[in-house]
Amino acid sequence: xxxxxxxxxxxxxxxxxxxxxxxxxxxxxxxxxxxxxxxxxxxxxxxxxxxxxxxxxxxxxxxxxxxxxxxxxxxxxxxxxxxxxxxxxxxxxxxxxxxxxxxxxxxxxxxxxxxxxxxxxxxxxxxxxxxxxxxxxxxxxxxxxxxxxxxxxxxxxxxxxxxxxxxxxxxxxxxxxxxxxxxxxxxxxxxxxxxxxxxxxxxxxxxxxxxxxxxxxxxxxxxxxxxxxxxxxxxxxxxxxxxxxxxxxx
Numbered sequence: 001x002x003x004x005x006x007x008x009x010x011x012x013x014x015x016x017x018x019x020x021x022x023x024x025x026x027x028x029x030x031x032x033x034x035x036x037x038x039x040x041x042x043x044x045x046x047x048x049x050x051x052x053x054x055x056x057x058x059x060x061x062x063x064x065x066x067x068x069x070x071x072x073x074x075x076x077x078x079x080x081x082x083x084x085x086x087x088x089x090x091x092x093x094x095x096x097x098x099x100x101x102x103x104x105x106x107x108x109x110x111x112x113x114x115x116x117x118x119x120x121x122x123x124x125x126x127x128x129x130x131x132x133x134x135x136x137x138x139x140x141x142x143x144x145x146x147x148x149x150x151x152x153x154x155x156x157x158x159x160x161x162x163x164x165x166x167x168x169x170x171x172x173x174x175x176x177x178x179x180x181x182x183x184x185x186x187x188x189x190x191x192x193x194x195x196x197x198x199x200x201x202x203x204x205x206x207x208x209x210x211x212x213x214x215x216x217x218x219x220x221x222x223x224x225x226x227x228x229x230x231x232x233x234x235x236x237x238x239x240x241x242x243x244x245x246x247x248x249x250x
Contacts, residue, residue: 037090039067043080054090062087081219082204100216101202102188113186115178116194119152124195127171128224128246133160134167154179161249174244181238184216187230191218191242198222205230210243223247 037054042064052064052072062079064072076084085099110116126139133140140158147156155177160168182190188203204219210229216239218228226245233240 040086042083044074044078045080054087057087057091081206085204085206098207099204100184101204102185103202104192105185105189110189110193113189115180115182116186116190118179119190119194120150121194121196122151124174124197124244125222125224127174131170132167133158133169133171140171148179152179153177170249171246172248173246176242176244177240178242181233181236181240183238184230184232187216187239187242188218191228191230195242195244197225197228 039051039053042050042052050064050066050072052066055063055065055071057063061073061075064074066072079087082099082101089099105113122143127143130138130140132138135141140160143151144156144158147153153176155175157175158171159173161170161172163169178190184205188205191197192199192203199218199222200220205216206219208215208217208229210217210231214232214234216230216232218230221228224246226247227243229243229245230239231241231243232238
């Protein structure tokens with residue numbers, strides 16, 4: 001009969017040898033400690049793109065690893081808001097503000113948007129160019145007077161910068177309330193189409209605190225606007241008011 005004791009010793013020795021080899025392999029190829037990020041398309045503020053994965057952000061620089069093994073260094077000022085939002089969410093998800101992007105809706109989609117169809121299109125840039133809003137027979141006053149009957153808004157109001165003589169000069173802010181709170185997707189389309197504001201596609205919006213309330217701010221507005229902010233209803237999250245801010249006169 002074979003010697004069972006010798007077989008047992010040999011089996012133990014084999015197991016120990018395999019364990020040692022496994023330990024050595026782990027020591028030579030340790031698991032990466034840094035989090036790896038997926039490859040994505042990065043866009044600069046001037047429209048150039050690069051395919052790369054996020055490596056790290058350090059000392060004011062953002063480092064991206066390209067598929068060929070090379071590393072690209074850039075700064076926050078040179079990256080699009082969408083890229084910056086992605087970095088913030090990836091590196092500090094608890095502190096990063098929520099961001100969403102919305103591509104232009106199709107005609108089929110807008111046909112199902114009830115509040116979108118109720119309001120009349122206006123060119124907000126027209127109001128940015130007004131220099132005198134002091135009288136009740138001016139363009140701005142007509143819009144506020146006919147807000148519901150002609151334009152479909154429940155309420156429209158404004159605030160103006162004052163001229164040196166104390167009269168209402170250029171528009172400072174405009175406020176638009178829809179007849180009913182609007183879903184976020186529909187609200188973004190209203191900003192784009194009903195105010196005739198040229199925006200990048202997709203439109204990027206960012207969650208902000210505004211006048212003590214939760215709101216969404218439209219990113220990258222044209223230079224004749226200062227801010228476009230959409231105030232949200234606390235219970236439903238739907239948009240209850242559109243606030244449009246204009247830069248101070250030069």
